[in-house]
Amino acid sequence: MFTVMLDFLKTYKSYDPAAKSLWEIAILYPGPKAIFLHRCANFLYSHRLFFLARLVAEISRCLTGIEIHPGATIGRRLVIDHGMGVVIGETAEVGDDCIIFHGVTLGGVKFDPVKRHPTVGNKVMIGAGAKVLGPVLLGDGCRIGANAVVFTDVAPHVVVLGPPSSVLDRK
Amino acid sequence: MFTVMLDFLKTYKSYDPAAKSLWEIAILYPGPKAIFLHRCANFLYSHRLFFLARLVAEISRCLTGIEIHPGATIGRRLVIDHGMGVVIGETAEVGDDCIIFHGVTLGGVKFDPVKRHPTVGNKVMIGAGAKVLGPVLLGDGCRIGANAVVFTDVAPHVVVLGPPSSVLDRK
Amino acid sequence: MFTVMLDFLKTYKSYDPAAKSLWEIAILYPGPKAIFLHRCANFLYSHRLFFLARLVAEISRCLTGIEIHPGATIGRRLVIDHGMGVVIGETAEVGDDCIIFHGVTLGGVKFDPVKRHPTVGNKVMIGAGAKVLGPVLLGDGCRIGANAVVFTDVAPHVVVLGPPSSVLDRK
Numbered sequence: 001m002f003t004v005m006l007d008f009l010k011t012y013k014s015y016d017p018a019a020k021s022l023w024e025i026a027i028l029y030p031g032p033k034a035i036f037l038h039r040c041a042n043f044l045y046s047h048r049l050f051f052l053a054r055l056v057a058e059i060s061r062c063l064t065g066i067e068i069h070p071g072a073t074i075g076r077r078l079v080i081d082h083g084m085g086v087v088i089g090e091t092a093e094v095g096d097d098c099i100i101f102h103g104v105t106l107g108g109v110k111f112d113p114v115k116r117h118p119t120v121g122n123k124v125m126i127g128a129g130a131k132v133l134g135p136v137l138l139g140d141g142c143r144i145g146a147n148a149v150v151f152t153d154v155a156p157h158v159v160v161l162g163p164p165s166s167v168l169d170r171k
Numbered sequence: 172m173f174t175v176m177l178d179f180l181k182t183y184k185s186y187d188p189a190a191k192s193l194w195e196i197a198i199l200y201p202g203p204k205a206i207f208l209h210r211c212a213n214f215l216y217s218h219r220l221f222f223l224a225r226l227v228a229e230i231s232r233c234l235t236g237i238e239i240h241p242g243a244t245i246g247r248r249l250v251i252d253h254g255m256g257v258v259i260g261e262t263a264e265v266g267d268d269c270i271i272f273h274g275v276t277l278g279g280v281k282f283d284p285v286k287r288h289p290t291v292g293n294k295v296m297i298g299a300g301a302k303v304l305g306p307v308l309l310g311d312g313c314r315i316g317a318n319a320v321v322f323t324d325v326a327p328h329v330v331v332l333g334p335p336s337s338v339l340d341r342k
Numbered sequence: 343m344f345t346v347m348l349d350f351l352k353t354y355k356s357y358d359p360a361a362k363s364l365w366e367i368a369i370l371y372p373g374p375k376a377i378f379l380h381r382c383a384n385f386l387y388s389h390r391l392f393f394l395a396r397l398v399a400e401i402s403r404c405l406t407g408i409e410i411h412p413g414a415t416i417g418r419r420l421v422i423d424h425g426m427g428v429v430i431g432e433t434a435e436v437g438d439d440c441i442i443f444h445g446v447t448l449g450g451v452k453f454d455p456v457k458r459h460p461t462v463g464n465k466v467m468i469g470a471g472a473k474v475l476g477p478v479l480l481g482d483g484c485r486i487g488a489n490a491v492v493f494t495d496v497a498p499h500v501v502v503l504g505p506p507s508s509v510l511d512r513k
Contacts, residue, residue, distance in 0.1 A: 017455035018411055018432040020392040028393075028400045050191040051199075058199045065236065065407065065427075067253055067273075069189055082409055084427045085236075085255045085445070087273055087299070090189040102409075102429055103256070103274065103445065103471075105299050105317070113188035128429070128447050128473050129274075129489075131299050131317040131333075146447070146473040147300075147491050147505075148336040149318050162473075163318075163334030163505030165490040221362040222370075229370045236407065238424055238444075240360055256407075256427045258444055258470070261360040274427070274445065276470050276488070284359035300445075302470050302488040302504075318471075319507040320489050334489075334505030 004076075008032065011077045015099060030064035031080035038068045045070035065102075072106075075122070082128075089117035095140070096122045103129035109151075110134075121156065130162070179203065182248045186270060201235035202251035209239045216241035236273075243277075246293070253299075260288035266311070267293045274300035280322075281305075292327065301333070346418075350374065353419045357441060372406035373422035380410045387412035407444075414448075417464070424470075431459035437482070438464045445471035451493075452476075463498065472504070 009022045012029065019025050026032060037060035044053035053070035061067045065084035068074065072088045075096040080086055082102035088094070091114075092106040104126045108116035118132045121139050127146035132138065139156030148162040180193045183200065190196050197203060208231035215224035224241035232238045236255035239245065243259045246267040251257055253273035259265070262285075263277040275297045279287035289303045292310050298317035303309065310327030319333040351364045354371065361367050368374060379402035386395035395412035403409045407426035410416065414430045417438040422428055424444035430436070433456075434448040446468045450458035462468075462480045469488035474480065481498030490504040 015453050017453060017458075018413065020396075024393055024396050028396050030400075030403070051195055054191075054195050054199050058201075061201070061236075061255070062234070063404070065255060065403075067255060071189065082429045084403070084407060084409060084429070085274060087253045087255070101449075102447070103300070103427060105273070107272075107299060107317075111186050111188060116188075128449060129300060129318070129445070129471060133317060145336070145491070146449075146475060147318055147334075147471070147489055149316070149333045150336060154338075159339040161337050161339050162491045163336060163489075165487070165492060165505060166503045167496075168501040168503050222366055225362075225366050225370050229372075232372075232407075232426070233405070236426060238426060242360065256445060258424045258426070274471070276444070278443075278470060278488075282357050282359060287359075300471060300489070304488060316507070318489055318505075320487070320504045321507060325509075330510040332508050332510050334507060 008035075008077055011097075012079055015079055016081065030066060030083045034060050034064040034066035034068060034080055034083060034086075035074065035078060037063075038070070038072070038074060041068075041070035042072070042074075072117075091115045091135070092117035092120070094120045095124065098123065099125045101126065101128040101130075101146075105131045105133070107131065107133050108135075118150075127162065179206075179248055182268075183250055186250055187252065201237060201254045205231050205235040205237035205239060205251055205254060205257075206245065206249060208234075209241070209243070209245060212239070212241035213243070213245075243288075262286045262306070263288035263291070265291045266295065269294065270296045272297065272299040272301075272317070276302045276304070278302065278304050279306075289321075298333065350377075350419055353439075354421055357421055358423065372408060372425045376402050376406040376408035376410060376422055376425060376428075377416065377420060379405075380412070380414070380416060383410070383412035384414070384416075414459075433457045433477070434459035434462070436462045437466065440465065441467045443468065443470040443472075443488075447473045447475070449473065449475050450477075460492075469504065 041053045041056040066086045068088040069090040071090040073093040079099045085103040087105045110116045126144045129147040132150045137153045141157040145162035212224045212227040237257045239259040240261040242261040244264040250270045256274040258276045281287045294312045297315045300318040303321045308324045312328040316333035383395045383398040408428045410430040411432040413432040415435040421441045427445040429447045452458045460474045463482035465483045468486045471489040474492045479495045483499040487504035
């Protein structure tokens with residue numbers, strides 16, 4: 001258990017050059033808190049204690065700005081960097097060793113209680129503000145650019161670029 | 172009054188397949204809290220108690236991550252889903268039965284105290300991260316895609332797609 | 343000191359036609375709080391009290407939804423409007439008299455401890471949801487549109503438009 005947590009915190013440190021110590025990450029970073037509270041919420045949810053599960057998720061959202069539905073399946077060593085505004089839906093599945101930045105949505109486009117959120121493979125990186133919508137599959141090792149909107153499956157190791165901006169010259 | 176609230180919570184439930192009960196929605200969801208506190212703030216604002224109105228709006232923002240200016244006009248049964256990062260400006264008007272997702276801005280592009288925020292019709296859906304800017308009109312039943320940026324009027328029942336993402340293949 | 347603060351609050355008021363008084367801005371607006379707490383965090387950081395610095399930054403993030411790394415360099419009279427979801431990285435530098443809206447990221451694309459965040463000139467305006475990534479230079483007086491993604495230098499006084507949305511007509 002302790003090893004798992006240490007492993008997890010070390011992953012954070014290796015990604016964040018601004019982090020000065022493991023203590024800082026464990027106590028002050030929103031990402032690890034959100035993951036820890038999600039593990040609790042998910043445990044309650046799997047025992048059909050839906051109200052309590054949601055209560056834990058809502059407390060986590062208040063503390064961290066990260067909203068993970070208690071029913072979502074989260075793999076190992078998920079790094080959620082900054083995290084404010086992240087929304088992960090009920091039927092979303094995230095693999096191991098992924099990095100998700102703030103403002104990312106793994107959301108749905110349907111109002112029916114079916115599998116309606118994305119399935120994310122291993123070692124996937126999703127940039128700030130990207131929206132991945134519907135029951136799509138993001139292949140292992142793919143990378144999604146900042147503010148990109150993804151509605152279709154993405155093959156493994158592919159890079160999806162966000163929308164291009166244009167320059168308007170001014171007198 | 173009770174009927175109005177029940178009606179409102181049922182609307183939420185009908186849209187959110189992950190919601191398990193009306194209690195859960197009333198007590199734990201950020202959207203209904205934000206709307207309720209906005210009704211209070213708007214009442215204070217209309218009686219020219221601007222500081223108190225803003226205080227209530229700021230408490231709501233802290234609790235829910237949703238920022239609605241006390242002066243904004245909000246219609247019936249507005250569903251704000253997830254809600255983190257929503258910003259609704261002072262002169263914005265929202266019709267009945269709309270759905271607004273997290274990260275949506277109904278904002279302005281001017282620094283003058285005129286009508287400078289959007290007017291949203293009835294049954295409009297605005298996707299996550301979309302920014303609607305200026306005193307534009309979103310017609311009844313139109314739908315705005317995730318991360319879309321809208322600067323012009325949108326006709327009723329039209330669908331505006333967010334920006335296209337492109338795939339960059341990787342060796 | 344008092345003059346500096348008054349000057350700062352007056353700048354906010356001049357930009358926000360919805361603001362009714364300087365008291366309202368000083369006590370209720372998230373932007374001034376975030377800047378004030380960042381000055382504290384930056385002071386601690388420059389004295390190598392990294393944990394305390396980060397603690398102050400994290401408290402600020404909880405209160406305001408604005409995340410400024412204690413190491414970031416922030417110029418005078420920066421207006422952060424609404425602010426929820428703003429992320430400013432460790433090596434970012436922001437000039438004087440800039441306006442940054444909610445959801446803006448001044449972020450990095452590398453995981454090495456080098457200068458990896460943007461340098462923003464004076465009188466720059468960055469619209470809601472825009473992501474400026476990497477050690478790029480935003481020239482004096484340039485304006486970045488809402489939801490734009492910027493990876494390259496921007497010349498002074500240039501306007502960068504966010505991504506275009508397209509209309510899909512519906513039967």
